[in-house]
Amino acid sequence: METQNMTPPRNAPRATLTAANWAEAALDAIAENGIEAVAVEPLARRLGVTKGSFYWHFTHREALLHAALELWERYETADTIARAENGADTRERLHSLFFQLANTDQRSERVLLALSGSDNAAARACVQRVTECWRAYVEDAYFTLGLNRTGARHWATLAYSTYIGTVRMRRDNPDALPTGSDFNDYLRFLIKMLIPGPAPAARDSELLNAARPATERLPA
Amino acid sequence: METQNMTPPRNAPRATLTAANWAEAALDAIAENGIEAVAVEPLARRLGVTKGSFYWHFTHREALLHAALELWERYETADTIARAENGADTRERLHSLFFQLANTDQRSERVLLALSGSDNAAARACVQRVTECWRAYVEDAYFTLGLNRTGARHWATLAYSTYIGTVRMRRDNPDALPTGSDFNDYLRFLIKMLIPGPAPAARDSELLNAARPATERLPA
């Protein structure tokens, strides 16, 4: 008999482990201690079992890594973009996506950083796919917004670079990032900078007073 | 034509190694295969010696790591900012710094990524110091440019995030980044976005000629 098809609550204590449980634990380990923390015996200890369990579900360590990467990639691509598709307007979708990314859970961000800093080829390729998916989506959005090809590409590249940098700062330099409600101000600032307004020509003169609050509403 | 009296050329084959040689080799290893590639025996093989040499110069592996981090930190802070101090005007200096950062050698960038993605506390702290030094410098520049405190902070944070993201893309998603002369266009776009106000166009073209010269770093 196969198990339930519904995705179970991630931390529900189960009598017997599944491959998915191991993959989730691997993601946790990656987020906390980097990719080389995906080691069989430490993970087994953490899960309260021994290696015997692991080698029942997986052939070798690399298989677990592969499963974890696959899982994370699904989270990052389909899920994130799908959740941004609520808004009908393109500009709305960009707003939504940016807020989405600013509020993704810690684990996903840390996994991203760990994978991209790793020397593992599969991990790097995985990050590459996620990145390109995200970036291409944003570039297309900019294009629909009226920018030309290279313009859209430039804006998308800038937006993605900013995202990555923000994620990294959130982990390595949290002091340098605004916190609390100040972070909302910063987010508003980012959106003002990264989403071309209806009058792009007037940007330059307008930008010098960037400290003033944006005119748009925003989610708490 | 190379100077012989000062620090010798990094890759000059020497009869006997020094601690600095080991530190440089460690940085190379970090850049290529991540921080855990700083392993005594592999490095010794690479340098054509054995562990005996290493444990003469260093007490343990951690000491080598420390030396390598210290070396890299000096490169990244003092050198980079010092080379940007040419221009008298603040706006000039920002331009110069941005071009500088867009053209740092591969190794420094890869080391930065490897260190920040690592689980090593010392490495992370090192990156944190470098980051904060850089960011504070830029924030101050923005402040001198006429922005208020929070405005300068926002712009500096955005600028640094963009830098980090660009570095990461250059390694993990080079396809998504413009290449050749297109990269110069993108760089011009970035500067237009990240430096408020008019650009010193005359110096602009002059600096663009030096973009991405694919050179090796030569410590001053």
Place this chain on the structure above:
DNA sequence: CTTGTCCCATACTCCGGCGTATCGGTAACA
């Protein structure tokens, strides 16, 4: 020539993670 210092080689031990082989227990069937 002798002595001492510097730099490195050789040959170990120790340890932790990987992978394998094998056996035990449990629950769902027939």
Place this chain on the structure above:
DNA sequence: TGTTACCGATACGCCGGAGTATGGGACAAG
């Protein structure tokens, strides 16, 4: 009740890197 698939425990052997102990060659000074 007995069988069988499923899941995990125990006990190995192997490998590679971290340190340690010790010896040896080169070379300058006396």
